[in-house]
Every structure is written in structure tokens, then in C-alpha cells.
Amino acid sequence: MVAAPFSPLGSLSVYNSYDETPHIGTRFPSKSMQLSRILTAPNSDELLKDLATLVAHRGVVFFTDQDIDIVRQKELGTRLGELAGKPSTSTLHIHPISEQTPELTADVSVISSEGGIARTGYSKSARASNGWHTDITFEPVPSDYAILKMHTLPAVGGDTLWASGYEAYDKLSPAYQKFLEGLTALHDGGGFRELAQQENRIINDPRGSPENTGSHLQAVHPVIRTHPVTGFKSLFVNKGFTKRIVELTEDESDDLLAYLFRHVSENHDMQVRFRWAKNDVAIWDNRCTFHTATNDYEGLRQGNRVVSIGEKPFLDPNSQSRRKVLGLEGNNAVSSKKLM
Structure with missing residues (x-):
């Protein structure tokens, strides 16, 4: 007999769903x-905890034509993180x-083609791959979950990857995995500092955690x-x-980051x-996850995003890879066979 494939749906299995990619x-x-x-729902804690687990396993989960308003969206962002075990000091992020x-x-971000957060640093002549990012990693305690409801769209275009x-x-x-596991990296939100200075804005403080403070x-x-899930x-x-x-010279760092950024943007089999x-x-x-909008459209594209604060990132040396735990084929161990 063959074991059934792993499913993180839990109580959500009563709803019709499908995986977009492996x-x-x-x-x-x-x-x-x-x-x-x-x-x-009467069992909302169970459903939401299973939803948090599903998102943690699958990276991103999509829902069709939702009636949720912004108050409920904020409640959802709060409860997902709480039920998944985030620290009590972590709340919704204030950008x-x-x-x-x-x-x-202030704990709701407007994602709009008209400017602001979504268009900081955007250049029409730059490569589309420049847009790949993970939300607010410049914070000492960054995000766990993010929720975006899109209410205004162009006639065509504006997909997100x-x-x-x-x-x-x-x-x-x-070997490369082991090398990277000994390294740390500096994350910087300088584009937002510059925008605040240009528009004479004050940097919001604190921002969803007592540790997310200051203007640096x-x-x-x-x-x-x-x-952690x-x-x-x-x-x-x-x-x-x-x-x-941090641990490398400037040239070494530039080369390594350039490779890792291409690794994310050019491997469409993990997108x-x-x-x-x-x-x-x-x-x-x-x-x-990483994500990027596709700026290939004309007209207004706008939605409301809620970002939850999670825990400080850590590496447990005893943790394992997703492929190994789930028994997926095609792990990347280097073949010991010599080339003939």
C-alpha cells in the first residue's frame, strides 16, 4: 500500500480546494x-488555526470574491498569528x-498603483525581477502573515507572483545549504526613510512590536x-x-546575494x-515566501493589506528541509558518481 500524501488542510478539508503548484x-x-x-463559526478557533497551518505549509492561499470588511480583515490577521503561537507582544504591523x-x-496599508508603499523605488525601465521582496524584513521582529484584499483592478494585468x-x-x-546556515544578513528599509524625508513625514513608532522602534x-x-509552525x-x-x-567582504556579499536573488526570480518551478x-x-x-506585483497595466489597481507581526527569525540547526520531511522526490544531494 502507498501512504496518502500529506495534507495540511485539517478541518478546512470540508471546503473545495486545490493546489496551484506542487x-x-x-x-x-x-x-x-x-x-x-x-x-x-462555532469552531472558528479550530478553522483559523488550521488556516494558519495551511498558509504556513503552502506559502500562499487564495480566496474568491470575499465579503470580508476591513474590521474583520484585521481580526483575521490578529487571530491567525495568535492561534499559530506568536508572542503576545506582537500585534498588527504599522508601516x-x-x-x-x-x-x-495606521495598521492597514493601502496597496495602490497611484504611489506610496507599493510603488516605492519602482522604475518603469527596470527589470520586473527587481520587485521581488518579503514584507518588512527590515524590522527586528518581522511579519508572519499578510492578508491582501484587492478591490480595484485594471481591465487586464497586475498579477502577483x-x-x-x-x-x-x-x-x-x-554544501551550499550548510554554508548559508552560518551566515546572517542586514535588511534595510532605506527607501521608506527617503520617502518620509521627501514628504516631510514622521516615521511611525512603534510598529507592532516593542522591538520595532526607531527610524533606522x-x-x-x-x-x-x-x-516555527x-x-x-x-x-x-x-x-x-x-x-x-554580515560575515563576508563587500564583494563576496554582492556576489552571493546576486546569486540568491536570481535563484528566487529565475526558478519558475517554485513560483x-x-x-x-x-x-x-x-x-x-x-x-x-517572496512576492512581486506585475506592473504591466494601465489604470488603477488598489487593495487593502493587513500585516501581522510574528517572532524574531531564528535557525534551529536540528530543523529539516520540507522535501526531506515530506518524502518528496528529487532532493538535491550531489551524486557521488564520477563523470566518465
Whole structure:
């Protein structure tokens, strides 16, 4: 007999879903599956804990035509992290340059093609791969979960891509994995500092954790981190915010980061691409994914994002790779056979 494949769905298995790719992305295609109802269900804690686990395993999960409002979206972001075991001092993130309005509080980020957070540093003439990033890794205590509901879309275009940090780690050779596990990296949110200065804004402080304070917007994190929910190792550097490998010379650091950034952007077999429809929701795990928007459209593209703060990144040397734990084929051990 063959063992059934691992499924992280738990109590969510009562809803129709499918995996978008083998390594990342799960979709609930029916609009009858509403996150607003899960929040108020009699067994909501069980459902939400299983949802947090599913997102931790699959990286990003997609929901169709959701009626969830911003108050419920914030509640969802809070409860996912709490039920997954994040520290009590971690709440929703307040972006360094978020502005509180009568409609939206500072712990909601407007993701808009008109500018602001979503377009910081964007250049139309630059390579699209320059947009790959992981949210707010410049914070000492960065994000666990993020939730984006897209309410305004162009006629065509504006897809978002996500890549798996688990698979990014697993595609490396054992020797390279071991090398990276001894390194740490500096993450910097300098683009937001510059925008705040240009627009005469004050950097918000604190930002969802007592440790996320000050205007320097810098933090040092392990290059390989252990996911606290799955126990899997994940690559944790990103083109948007990672500036320097601490233990290497500047030239060595530049070369290594350039390779790792290409590793994420050029391996389409560990990516998923999502075409948005109005009121779709994506929930992703910033501890084990990278993402980028596709700036190929004309017109307004806008949504509201809630980002939860998790725990300080760490590497447990006894943690393992996703492929090894799940018994997937094609691990990257180097063949001992000599070339003839």
C-alpha cells in the first residue's frame, strides 16, 4: 500500500480546494467559502488555526470574491498569528509611512498603483525581477502573515507572483545549504526613510512590536531561518530589503546575494502566479515566501493589506528541509558518481 500524501488542510478539508503548484499556492475557488463566516463559526478557533497551518505549509492561499470588511480583515490577521503561537507582544504591523485616515487606521496599508508603499523605488525601465521582496524584513521582529484584499483592478494585468522559500532552500546543494546556515544578513528599509524625508513625514513608532522602534529601519536576520509552525528551513533574503551578508567582504556579499536573488526570480518551478479578480483575497506567510506585483497595466489597481507581526527569525540547526520531511522526490544531494 502507498501512504496518502500529506495534507495540511485539517478541518478546512470540508471546503473545495486545490493546489496551484506542487510547492506553493492553494486555492479555494468557490465564493461560498467566506472568511467572514469562518471568523464567526462555532469552531472558528479550530478553522483559523488550521488556516494558519495551511498558509504556513503552502506559502500562499487564495480566496474568491470575499465579503470580508476591513474590521474583520484585521481580526483575521490578529487571530491567525495568535492561534499559530506568536508572542503576545506582537500585534498588527504599522508601516513606517502609513497614514491614518477616517476610513483606515495606521495598521492597514493601502496597496495602490497611484504611489506610496507599493510603488516605492519602482522604475518603469527596470527589470520586473527587481520587485521581488518579503514584507518588512527590515524590522527586528518581522511579519508572519499578510492578508491582501484587492478591490480595484485594471481591465487586464497586475498579477502577483509568489515564490517558495522552502523550495529555494531545498534546490540548493547540501554544501551550499550548510554554508548559508552560518551566515546572517542586514535588511534595510532605506527607501521608506527617503520617502518620509521627501514628504516631510514622521516615521511611525512603534510598529507592532516593542522591538520595532526607531527610524533606522534596519535589522540583522539569519540567511536561513526555521519556520516555527512547520519546522522547515527557508531561505530568508530578498532583493527588496537585504543589503549585505554580515560575515563576508563587500564583494563576496554582492556576489552571493546576486546569486540568491536570481535563484528566487529565475526558478519558475517554485513560483505561483495569481490573476486577481475583484474582491479576491490572498493570505501569505512572509516567513517562507517572496512576492512581486506585475506592473504591466494601465489604470488603477488598489487593495487593502493587513500585516501581522510574528517572532524574531531564528535557525534551529536540528530543523529539516520540507522535501526531506515530506518524502518528496528529487532532493538535491550531489551524486557521488564520477563523470566518465
